[in-house]
Protein backbone atom coordinates (compact mmCIF):
# COMPACT_ATOMS: atom_id res chain seq x y z
CA UNK A 1 0.00 0.00 0.00
CA UNK A 2 1.32 3.45 -0.95
CA UNK A 3 1.14 5.82 1.98
CA UNK A 4 1.91 9.52 2.25
CA UNK A 5 2.19 12.05 5.04
CA UNK A 6 1.00 15.65 4.76
CA UNK A 7 3.38 17.48 7.08
CA UNK A 8 5.88 14.60 6.86
CA UNK A 9 8.73 16.98 7.70
CA UNK A 10 7.51 17.56 11.28
CA UNK A 11 8.50 15.65 14.38
CA UNK A 12 5.44 13.40 14.36
CA UNK A 13 5.42 12.93 10.57
CA UNK A 14 9.10 12.01 10.40
CA UNK A 15 8.69 9.56 13.26
CA UNK A 16 5.75 7.92 11.52
CA UNK A 17 7.68 7.82 8.23
CA UNK A 18 10.60 6.12 9.99
CA UNK A 19 8.38 3.49 11.62
CA UNK A 20 6.36 2.71 8.49
CA UNK A 21 9.39 2.55 6.22
CA UNK A 22 11.22 0.30 8.67
CA UNK A 23 8.19 -2.02 8.42
CA UNK A 24 8.56 -2.08 4.62
CA UNK A 25 5.69 0.32 3.86
CA UNK A 26 6.29 2.86 1.03
CA UNK A 27 5.97 6.43 2.28
CA UNK A 28 5.78 9.76 0.45
CA UNK A 29 7.14 12.34 2.90
CA UNK A 30 5.12 15.45 2.14
CA UNK A 31 5.76 19.14 2.65
CA UNK A 32 4.53 22.47 1.38
CA UNK A 33 8.09 22.87 0.03
CA UNK A 34 9.82 20.09 -1.93
CA UNK A 35 13.23 21.16 -0.57
CA UNK A 36 12.06 20.53 3.01
CA UNK A 37 10.71 17.11 2.03
CA UNK A 38 14.04 16.24 0.41
CA UNK A 39 15.95 17.27 3.52
CA UNK A 40 13.64 15.22 5.77
CA UNK A 41 14.12 12.13 3.57
CA UNK A 42 17.89 12.67 3.54
CA UNK A 43 17.94 12.69 7.35
CA UNK A 44 15.63 9.67 7.60
CA UNK A 45 17.83 7.70 5.20
CA UNK A 46 21.03 8.38 7.16
CA UNK A 47 20.56 5.18 9.16
CA UNK A 48 19.46 3.07 6.18
CA UNK A 49 19.60 4.32 2.61
CA UNK A 50 17.30 1.51 1.41
CA UNK A 51 14.22 2.70 3.35
CA UNK A 52 11.20 3.03 0.99
CA UNK A 53 10.81 6.81 1.42
CA UNK A 54 10.35 9.48 -1.23
CA UNK A 55 10.09 13.26 -0.85
CA UNK A 56 6.91 14.86 -2.20
CA UNK A 57 4.85 18.00 -2.13
CA UNK A 58 1.62 17.73 -0.15
CA UNK A 59 -0.20 17.84 -3.52
CA UNK A 60 1.84 14.82 -4.71
CA UNK A 61 0.97 13.00 -1.49
CA UNK A 62 -2.73 13.61 -2.07
CA UNK A 63 -2.57 12.56 -5.73
CA UNK A 64 -0.38 9.52 -5.21
CA UNK A 65 -1.28 7.84 -1.90
CA UNK A 66 -3.92 5.28 -0.99
CA UNK A 67 -3.55 6.13 2.71
CA UNK A 68 -2.80 9.74 3.66
CA UNK A 69 -1.78 10.78 7.16
CA UNK A 70 -2.55 14.36 8.14
CA UNK A 71 0.27 15.41 10.47
CA UNK A 72 0.25 19.22 10.42
CA UNK A 73 -0.52 21.51 13.38
CA UNK A 74 -4.30 21.58 13.87
CA UNK A 75 -4.25 25.33 13.25
CA UNK A 76 -3.06 24.66 9.67
CA UNK A 77 -5.36 21.72 8.89
CA UNK A 78 -8.35 23.74 7.68
CA UNK A 79 -6.30 25.68 5.13
CA UNK A 80 -4.66 22.52 3.74
CA UNK A 81 -8.00 20.73 3.37
CA UNK A 82 -9.61 23.76 1.78
CA UNK A 83 -6.74 24.15 -0.69
CA UNK A 84 -6.56 20.47 -1.66
CA UNK A 85 -10.03 19.07 -0.79
CA UNK A 86 -11.16 18.31 -4.36
CA UNK A 87 -7.77 16.65 -5.06
CA UNK A 88 -8.45 13.76 -2.65
CA UNK A 89 -9.34 10.75 -4.79
CA UNK A 90 -12.42 8.61 -4.10
CA UNK A 91 -11.63 5.63 -1.90
CA UNK A 92 -8.59 7.26 -0.28
CA UNK A 93 -8.24 6.69 3.45
CA UNK A 94 -7.23 9.83 5.37
CA UNK A 95 -5.85 9.18 8.84
CA UNK A 96 -6.01 12.29 11.00
CA UNK A 97 -3.14 12.61 13.49
CA UNK A 98 -3.79 16.21 14.54
CA UNK A 99 -4.53 17.24 18.10
CA UNK A 100 -6.29 20.58 18.73
CA UNK A 101 -3.91 21.85 21.37
CA UNK A 102 -1.99 25.03 21.81
CA UNK A 103 0.85 25.60 24.24
CA UNK A 104 0.89 28.42 26.79
CA UNK A 105 4.21 28.59 28.59
CA UNK A 106 4.78 24.97 27.62
CA UNK A 107 1.47 23.81 29.11
CA UNK A 108 -1.13 22.35 26.74
CA UNK A 109 -4.49 24.08 26.38
CA UNK A 110 -7.33 22.62 24.31
CA UNK A 111 -8.49 24.51 21.21
CA UNK A 112 -12.30 24.43 21.02
CA UNK A 113 -13.47 22.74 17.85
CA UNK A 114 -17.09 23.34 16.82
CA UNK A 115 -17.34 19.87 15.23
CA UNK A 116 -16.37 18.27 18.57
CA UNK A 117 -12.88 17.02 17.66
CA UNK A 118 -10.13 17.53 15.12
CA UNK A 119 -11.08 14.22 13.49
CA UNK A 120 -14.67 15.41 12.97
CA UNK A 121 -13.38 18.79 11.73
CA UNK A 122 -11.33 16.92 9.11
CA UNK A 123 -14.29 14.68 8.16
CA UNK A 124 -16.44 17.77 7.58
CA UNK A 125 -13.90 19.20 5.11
CA UNK A 126 -13.34 16.20 2.85
CA UNK A 127 -15.52 14.75 0.08
CA UNK A 128 -17.90 11.94 1.15
CA UNK A 129 -16.04 9.56 -1.14
CA UNK A 130 -12.95 9.81 1.09
CA UNK A 131 -12.83 7.58 4.19
CA UNK A 132 -11.59 9.13 7.43
CA UNK A 133 -9.96 7.52 10.44
CA UNK A 134 -7.90 8.99 13.27
CA UNK A 135 -4.95 7.47 15.08
CA UNK A 136 -1.46 8.06 16.50
CA UNK A 137 -2.82 11.01 18.45
CA UNK A 138 -1.44 9.72 21.75
CA UNK A 139 1.93 8.50 20.43
CA UNK A 140 4.65 11.07 21.25
CA UNK A 141 6.97 12.10 18.43
CA UNK A 142 9.98 11.65 20.72
CA UNK A 143 9.48 7.87 20.78
CA UNK A 144 7.94 7.48 17.32
CA UNK A 145 11.09 9.03 15.89
CA UNK A 146 13.40 6.60 17.71
CA UNK A 147 12.68 3.45 15.68
CA UNK A 148 15.07 1.28 17.69
CA UNK A 149 13.02 1.93 20.86
CA UNK A 150 10.00 -0.35 21.31
CA UNK A 151 6.73 1.58 21.50
CA UNK A 152 5.29 -0.98 23.95
CA UNK A 153 1.89 0.68 24.12
CA UNK A 154 -1.59 0.75 22.68
CA UNK A 155 -2.98 3.31 20.30
CA UNK A 156 -6.61 4.09 19.58
CA UNK A 157 -8.11 4.03 16.11
CA UNK A 158 -11.47 5.60 15.44
CA UNK A 159 -13.11 6.12 12.09
CA UNK A 160 -16.21 6.94 10.11
CA UNK A 161 -16.85 3.25 9.31
CA UNK A 162 -15.78 -0.16 10.57
CA UNK A 163 -14.09 -0.62 7.23
CA UNK A 164 -12.04 2.61 7.57
CA UNK A 165 -10.95 1.55 11.05
CA UNK A 166 -10.03 -1.94 9.85
CA UNK A 167 -7.95 -0.51 7.00
CA UNK A 168 -6.10 1.85 9.36
CA UNK A 169 -5.50 -0.95 11.85
CA UNK A 170 -4.26 -3.34 9.17
CA UNK A 171 -1.68 -0.79 8.06
CA UNK A 172 -0.56 0.45 11.49
CA UNK A 173 -0.24 -3.01 12.99
CA UNK A 174 2.70 -3.53 10.68
CA UNK A 175 4.61 -1.34 13.15
CA UNK A 176 6.09 -3.79 15.67
CA UNK A 177 5.45 -3.26 19.41
CA UNK A 178 2.33 -1.14 18.79
CA UNK A 179 -1.11 -2.62 19.51
CA UNK A 180 -4.08 -0.91 17.88
CA UNK A 181 -7.39 -0.63 19.73
CA UNK A 182 -10.63 -0.03 17.79
CA UNK A 183 -12.29 2.87 19.64
CA UNK A 184 -15.36 3.14 17.38
CA UNK A 185 -16.79 6.17 15.58
CA UNK A 186 -14.96 9.43 14.91
CA UNK A 187 -16.62 11.05 17.94
CA UNK A 188 -14.29 8.93 20.11
CA UNK A 189 -11.59 11.39 19.03
CA UNK A 190 -13.16 13.92 21.45
CA UNK A 191 -11.90 11.75 24.31
CA UNK A 192 -8.67 10.60 22.65
CA UNK A 193 -7.54 14.16 21.91
CA UNK A 194 -8.09 15.07 25.58
CA UNK A 195 -6.02 12.03 26.55
CA UNK A 196 -3.11 13.49 24.60
CA UNK A 197 -3.36 16.65 26.71
CA UNK A 198 -3.41 14.44 29.81
CA UNK A 199 -0.28 12.56 28.68
CA UNK A 200 1.54 15.85 28.06
CA UNK A 201 0.55 17.10 31.52
CA UNK A 202 1.83 13.81 33.02
CA UNK A 203 5.10 14.21 31.11
CA UNK A 204 5.58 17.63 32.63
CA UNK A 205 4.74 16.52 36.16
CA UNK A 206 6.97 13.44 36.08
CA UNK A 207 9.69 15.09 33.94
CA UNK A 208 9.48 12.39 31.26
CA UNK A 209 8.93 12.71 27.51
CA UNK A 210 6.88 9.80 26.29
CA UNK A 211 4.09 8.74 28.64
CA UNK A 212 1.42 6.90 26.66
CA UNK A 213 -1.44 4.45 27.11
CA UNK A 214 -2.11 0.75 27.56
CA UNK A 215 -5.62 -0.70 27.77
CA UNK A 216 -5.85 -3.68 30.11
CA UNK A 217 -8.57 -6.32 30.11
CA UNK A 218 -8.76 -6.65 26.33
Ligand SMILES: NC(=O)c1ccc[n+]([C@@H]2O[C@H](COP(=O)([O-])OP(=O)(O)OC[C@H]3O[C@@H](n4cnc5c(N)ncnc54)[C@H](OP(=O)(O)O)[C@@H]3O)[C@@H](O)[C@H]2O)c1
Pocket residue numbers: 006007008009010011012013030031032033036037070071072073074075076077079080097098099100101136137138139140141142196
Ligand atom coordinates in the same frame (compact mmCIF):
# COMPACT_ATOMS: atom_id res chain seq x y z
N1 LIG B 1 4.65 16.06 18.40
C1 LIG B 1 3.99 15.07 19.00
O1 LIG B 1 4.50 14.41 19.94
C2 LIG B 1 2.62 14.68 18.53
C3 LIG B 1 1.99 13.53 19.05
C4 LIG B 1 0.71 13.18 18.59
C5 LIG B 1 0.08 13.99 17.64
N2 LIG B 1 0.71 15.11 17.19
C6 LIG B 1 0.01 15.95 16.22
O2 LIG B 1 0.63 15.75 14.97
C7 LIG B 1 0.61 16.99 14.24
C8 LIG B 1 2.05 17.34 13.84
O3 LIG B 1 2.80 17.51 15.02
P1 LIG B 1 4.32 17.99 14.94
O4 LIG B 1 4.82 18.07 16.32
O5 LIG B 1 5.04 17.13 13.94
O6 LIG B 1 4.11 19.46 14.34
P2 LIG B 1 5.10 20.44 13.60
O7 LIG B 1 6.46 19.85 13.58
O8 LIG B 1 4.90 21.78 14.18
O9 LIG B 1 4.48 20.49 12.12
C9 LIG B 1 4.49 19.43 11.24
C10 LIG B 1 4.66 19.94 9.81
O10 LIG B 1 3.47 20.59 9.40
C11 LIG B 1 3.79 21.58 8.42
N3 LIG B 1 3.10 22.81 8.78
C12 LIG B 1 3.39 23.68 9.79
N4 LIG B 1 2.51 24.68 9.85
C13 LIG B 1 1.63 24.46 8.82
C14 LIG B 1 0.50 25.15 8.34
N5 LIG B 1 0.06 26.27 8.92
N6 LIG B 1 -0.15 24.63 7.27
C15 LIG B 1 0.29 23.49 6.68
N7 LIG B 1 1.37 22.80 7.09
C16 LIG B 1 2.02 23.27 8.15
C17 LIG B 1 5.29 21.75 8.42
O11 LIG B 1 5.78 21.13 7.24
P3 LIG B 1 6.27 21.98 5.94
O12 LIG B 1 6.70 23.33 6.42
O13 LIG B 1 7.41 21.15 5.46
O14 LIG B 1 5.09 21.99 5.03
C18 LIG B 1 5.75 20.99 9.64
O15 LIG B 1 7.00 20.35 9.46
C19 LIG B 1 -0.01 18.05 15.16
O16 LIG B 1 -1.36 18.23 14.84
C20 LIG B 1 0.13 17.44 16.53
O17 LIG B 1 -0.89 17.85 17.41
C21 LIG B 1 1.96 15.46 17.59
